[in-house]
Amino acid sequence: xxxxxxxxxxxNVFLLIEEANPGIDLNSTNVTLxxxxxxDGSATDDDTRITVTAIPGHGFTxxxxxxxxxxxxxxAMGSAEQPNFVNLSATEATEIxxxxxxAFGLVVDGGLLVxxxxxxxxxxxxxGDVKMALIDVVSSALLYNERPEPFPVVLGNLGDAVVAVNxxxxxxxxxxxxxxxxxxxxxGIFVYINRGTLVPNASGTPTYGVHLSAAFPAGSKVYLVxxxxxxxxxxxxxxxxxxxxRGALSSGGFTGFTLDIHxxxxxxxxxxxxxxxxxxxxxxxxxxxxxxxxxxxAGYTRTSTPVDVALxxxxxxxxxxxxxxxxxxxxxPGRGGIYNVTIDQGNGVVTGQIITGAGGTxxxxxxxxxxxxxxxxxxxxxxLTLSASTSVTIAAIAxxxxxxxxxxxxxxxxxxxxxx
Numbered sequence: 001x002x003x004x005x006x007x008x009x010x011x012n013v014f015l016l017i018e019e020a021n022p023g024i025d026l027n028s029t030n031v032t033l034x035x036x037x038x039x040d041g042s043a044t045d046d047d048t049r050i051t052v053t054a055i056p057g058h059g060f061t062x063x064x065x066x067x068x069x070x071x072x073x074x075x076a077m078g079s080a081e082q083p084n085f086v087n088l089s090a091t092e093a094t095e096i097x098x099x100x101x102x103a104f105g106l107v108v109d110g111g112l113l114v115x116x117x118x119x120x121x122x123x124x125x126x127x128g129d130v131k132m133a134l135i136d137v138v139s140s141a142l143l144y145n146e147r148p149e150p151f152p153v154v155l156g157n158l159g160d161a162v163v164a165v166n167x168x169x170x171x172x173x174x175x176x177x178x179x180x181x182x183x184x185x186x187x188g189i190f191v192y193i194n195r196g197t198l199v200p201n202a203s204g205t206p207t208y209g210v211h212l213s214a215a216f217p218a219g220s221k222v223y224l225v226x227x228x229x230x231x232x233x234x235x236x237x238x239x240x241x242x243x244x245x246r247g248a249l250s251s252g253g254f255t256g257f258t259l260d261i262h263x264x265x266x267x268x269x270x271x272x273x274x275x276x277x278x279x280x281x282x283x284x285x286x287x288x289x290x291x292x293x294x295x296x297x298a299g300y301t302r303t304s305t306p307v308d309v310a311l312x313x314x315x316x317x318x319x320x321x322x323x324x325x326x327x328x329x330x331x332x333p334g335r336g337g338i339y340n341v342t343i344d345q346g347n348g349v350v351t352g353q354i355i356t357g358a359g360g361t362x363x364x365x366x367x368x369x370x371x372x373x374x375x376x377x378x379x380x381x382x383x384l385t386l387s388a389s390t391s392v393t394i395a396a397i398a399x400x401x402x403x404x405x406x407x408x409x410x411x412x413x414x415x416x417x418x419x420x
Contacts, residue, residue, distance in 0.1 A: 094259035152264030164314020215254035263409030269416035273391035275357025275366035295334030297359035306314025316345035333359030362416035
């Protein structure tokens with residue numbers, strides 16, 4: 001059905017009936033509409049049935065059942081991925097539904113409800129505040145289909161707050177939240193809405209998906225509304241024992257302001273740790289002779305290309321790659337590698353196999369590595385030793401300075417953190 005936003009929900013149903021029955025004129029003075037009920041579509045493709053009853057003395061008699069199709073909220077909004085942050089100007093709680101409908105292109109319908117996270121009627125956010133609400137559709141709605149789950153929306157009453165938006169489809173490397181909101185010098189209300197993807201930097205020392213280069217002025221309220229994805233950085237497959245992954249966000253330990261995160265439809269995910277790798281250390285040379293790479297963890301990686309064994313100029317060592325490691329993706333860890341090793345530097349032949357670990361899922365360390373063979377390594381080549389790396393994990397939000405609070409979307413579906 002095509003909804004006319006210039007008229008009420010009831011009038012939209014009248015128009016729909018009139019379109020199918022040319023020549024009649026229905027309105028609230030001559031007929032009443034019953035409560036719509038689900039219809040199985042056995043006679044038509046329609047999904048809703050409603051009873052129209054005449055008001056005596058106004059041109060019609062009796063009752064008649066009609067069928068039609070209601071819309072989902074997503075169909076009515078024109079997209080399944082609608083922006084869900086609304087900066088209200090309403091001063092009364094009763095005005096919230098009307099203002100939300102205006103923002104999302106909906107018609108005020110008696111079956112549309114706005115509630116808080118506990119199902120209670122939502123109250124208007126106070127000045128300078130942001131809160132989460134839910135738009136629900138119940139069976140009595142005339143125009144919209146009942147929803148299996150409420151539609152999340154973030155409401156603000158922010159006046160002339162500074163607002164910045166990362167559009168859908170846009171990826172930003174290592175967002176500096178302070179700079180993105182104008183590097184303010186005086187206290188205020190600041191809102192960053194992420195509808196795209198925020199990832200760590202693409203080169204240099206790994207950073208977080210979101211960081212702050214400086215503290216917001218004391219007394220500021222800062223809001224991060226995440227409708228997209230924010231990822232942490234997984235360690236390299238060749239990383240050493242002290243190499244660390246990075247989480248999704250770090251506030252740098254700055255204090256004096258508040259940073260609230262609303263994440264009702266987005267994803268905030270720390271990275272997984274890399275799998276344990278092995279290194280062949282040459283004490284005579286004082287260097288790493290060979291690195292056997294592992295699988296990388298879930299999270300942001302700078303390349304999708306598998307890494308080969310690194311023979312760092314060493315002689316007398318040959319490696320057959322039985323299984324090449326893989327890089328992880330945003331959501332899936334990479335597998336470890338399998339390597340057959342032969343060492344012959346003049347004192348005899350040593351053979352063995354190394355199996356490096358797979359990467360970890362978000363917030364989890366990677367798998368351990370193992371090896372077999374190498375029985376005579378310490379006697380034939382005491383200068384050579386095998387050393388395993390350490391898989392390190394980090395929380396999704398780090399260095400908070402006690403200012404960061406996740407207000408919504410702090411659940412296993414939307415927030416991937418260290419295990420409890």
